[in-house]
Amino acid sequence: AQTVxxxxxxxxxxxxxxxxxxxxxxxxxxxxxLFWYKQPPSRQMILVIRQEAYKQQNATENRFSVNFxxxxxxxxxxxxxxxxxDAAMYFCALSSGSARQLTFGSGTQLTVLP
Amino acid sequence: xAGVMQNPRHLVRRRGxxxxxxxxxxxxxSHVYWYRQLPEEGLKFMVYLQxxxxxxxxxxxxxxxxxxxxxxxxxxxxxQQVVRGDSAAYFCASSPNSGAVTGELFFGEGSRxxxx
Numbered sequence: 566a567q568t569v570x571x572x573x574x575x576x577x578x579x580x581x582x583x584x585x586x587x588x589x590x591x592x593x594x595x596x597x598x599l600f601w602y603k604q605p606p607s608r609q610m611i612l613v614i615r616q617e618a619y620k621q622q623n624a625t626e627n628r629f630s631v632n633f634x635x636x637x638x639x640x641x642x643x644x645x646x647x648x649x650x651d652a653a654m655y656f657c658a659l660s661s662g663s664a665r666q667l668t669f670g671s672g673t674q675l676t677v678l679p
Numbered sequence: 680x681a682g683v684m685q686n687p688r689h690l691v692r693r694r695g696x697x698x699x700x701x702x703x704x705x706x707x708x709s710h711v712y713w714y715r716q717l718p719e720e721g722l723k724f725m726v727y728l729q730x731x732x733x734x735x736x737x738x739x740x741x742x743x744x745x746x747x748x749x750x751x752x753x754x755x756x757x758x759q760q761v762v763r764g765d766s767a768a769y770f771c772a773s774s775p776n777s778g779a780v781t782g783e784l785f786f787g788e789g790s791r792x793x794x795x
Contacts, residue, residue, distance in 0.1 A: 569721075607788060608768060608788055608789050609786055609787070609788045609789070610722070610770065610772070610786035611786075612784075656721050656722070666712060666724035666727055666735065666738070667722075667724065667784065668724070669714075669721035669722045669723070670721050671719075671720055671721045672720075672721050
């Protein structure tokens with residue numbers, strides 16, 4: 566079984582500042598993928614960033630980057646230069662070769678303060 | 680290219696009635712996933728289908744729930760004899776292949792079911 570844990574139910578950040586959202590996971594697979602999804606008030610799930618476990622280099626997408634610590638099974642999301650539009654629920658998710666679906670964490674509600 | 684379309688967006692049912700939720704995947708996508716999101720929780724996998732086949736239904740309750748993805752038409756998630764605990768947002772996602780591994784899932788906006 567695979568599990569994903571997000572220990573921060575809520576976070577807030579000042580506009581233009583940087584915030585880091587935490588995620589830990591567990592899987593017995595050696596080949597897996599990690600993701601951060603954003604769910605704005607419209608409720609549609611939007612893929613923010615993806616990390617392949619076999620890649621040592623941390624993924625980056627514009628203002629979004631991850632800190633992938635494989636040995637510690639940690640996968641945090643850093644949002645730089647936060648914008649009001651970044652306010653949303655953020656979900657960490659995991660999929661592995663033997664699992665045909667994504668396992669999601671419980672989410673972190675991010676508030677961006679003007 | 681239209682995204683994943685789900686309808687209805689909102690559905691209200693009384694206890695004991697049936698709920699049918701529809702999902703039209705993106706054009707060219709033959710893989711469909713259904714997830715359920717209870718209030719204040721993350722998404723929980725329910726079922727994975729390819730055209731005319733159920734590949735993995737390990738997350739779907741054995742009673743009252745069923746899903747199909749016919750050769751023609753949308754995928755349908757059917758809940759019979761709904762109870763209050765079925766109130767949730769139901770999300771559909773599609774991919775052109777077995778996209779869950781690589782994360783290439785495209786989600787719809789969800790269908791919110793309220794059971795009175």
